[in-house]
Amino acid sequence: MEILLIIVSILLIAIVLLQSSKSEAASNAILGGNDIFTNRKERGGELFITRLTVVLGVAFFAICLILGF
Numbered sequence: 001m002e003i004l005l006i007i008v009s010i011l012l013i014a015i016v017l018l019q020s021s022k023s024e025a026a027s028n029a030i031l032g033g034n035d036i037f038t039n040r041k042e043r044g045g046e047l048f049i050t051r052l053t054v055v056l057g058v059a060f061f062a063i064c065l066i067l068g069f
Contacts, residue, residue: 005060005063008056008060011056015053018049019046019053
């Protein structure tokens, strides 16, 4: 079970690093850009990466709970 936790952890780290950063929106807010209020929908690869991040996060949490008891 510990090996599965290590694999999920490495995959979770890699997937989070692949996500596009939201720092552009923060810098536009500070610098006065108008892009902060635009509706931006995730599509294709971004949507897949977001959903995979959620699945890996839930799996990580569940495995940690199982190992804790």
